[in-house]
Amino acid sequence: MNKHYLAIDIGASSGRHILGTMIDGKMVLEEVYRFPNGMENRDGTLCWDLDGLFKEIIAGLKVCKELGKVPETMAIDTWGVDFVLLDENDEILGKTVGYRDHRTDGMDTEVYKIISQDDLYLRTGIQKxxxxxxxxxxxxxxxxxxxxxxxxxxxxIPDYFQYKLTGVKKMEYTNGTTGQLINPQTADWDYELIEMLGYNKEMFVPVSMPGEVVGEFSKEVQEEVGFNCTVVLPATHDTGSAVLAVPTNNDNALYISSGTWSLMGVERAQADCSLASMKANFTNEGGYDHRYRYLKNIMGLWMIQSVKKEFTEDLSFAEICERAGKEEIPSIVDCQDEVFLAPESMTQAVQNYCRQTGQQVPETVGEIGAVIYNSLAKCYGDTIEEIEGITGKKYETIYVVGGGANAGYLNELTAKYCQRKVSAGPTEATAIGNIIVQMLYDKVFKDLPEARECVGRSFDIVNYDKTGTVI
Known part of the structure; x- marks a missing residue:
């Protein structure tokens, strides 16, 4: 009987329960439950509904039971940087604030009164x-x-959910690194930095690595869902999991984890905490097996997701791509500009940027889509030049994984702007990477190279040449 491994992948706009199974030497995925997510405005503060999300986690587990597909193990991944503080009774203190809230306005100045931006990067290697x-x-x-x-x-956030399932508190490494408080040499909290900043040192849970067991379901959870399960730490940061699913064992592979954010970079054995790296705005996020995800955060499909909600027509992403592909508007915006982080209207933000920079202002759905997609692709092209300049290596192929691998128009533009081959897929990279760690724990694969080889033969990959033509 085939074993099932459950990945619960929660993104900024939705979450999914995806079962992974090995059948005839290939990994097969089955989405069994999906639920919405998003920040809510609570008295002027953007917050996550963690209680609601945990109910959805439980609901999806019940579906697994109803289907007769009880997982051998399970693991949860989410976005990075956000957290909860728990009191002596393990109750959440304050609001469950999301990263797009403006509470951090001016807080960089407060931090730099204690430690300079340069020194903070030298200590952590994390992009501001x-x-x-x-x-x-x-x-x-x-x-x-x-x-x-x-x-x-x-x-x-994922550690909190896994604590709610098991009663065991673990702080997983890859997500922890996104916070800019972990020392890349020790792979542990920089306690000296924490004390300098005046943060409560007592609240920092020891760091654990992907592949470690969190624990079994608590008695209460077992009774509610109808089964017991071992909870394993994946790379709980969704990009950390997605990178595990890049279908190549080339140590010099360049990837784009394409979703709400576009994370473009390479895997490295050592962190680069140099000032040159900082000025280029690259980050050294923790990866599986103490690897480093040397990458740049690019605004990503958040821009398209936002304008889609603002269009009067109910269009699919495919329809937006189709219309954008017919336009020839030359305008380009800087995707990295903070005006696109959380504007009241993304459409107006794009139009205002073009107006203020003396460019043609996009008006139609197709024009707005074309400006965003071309701007993303140009940013990818600029970023690959920076990566090659810093690493001293040339990259022939860009591996696009995640939901953005489905955006054929964007993949074509990426190939053209970067003048590189593009290999797009798998789309469910985060869930696959999550499941890979579980399977490595259960010895389905002997090592990560074997797992990545399996990904390459299990899922559809679309390849583009430098002209953007499918080959």
């Missing part, structure tokens, strides 16, 4: 993003000091 945990904690320290004082533990 105003929503990083280091700045969010400064906001708590400044505005809710009583919460920080009462905190007995801090858990990143």
């Amino acid at each position: 993003q105003i929503f990083n945990t280091v700045y969010q904690l400064m906001a708590v320290k400044k505005n809710q000091p009583e919460d920080m004082a009462k905190a007995k533990s801090m858990l990143m």
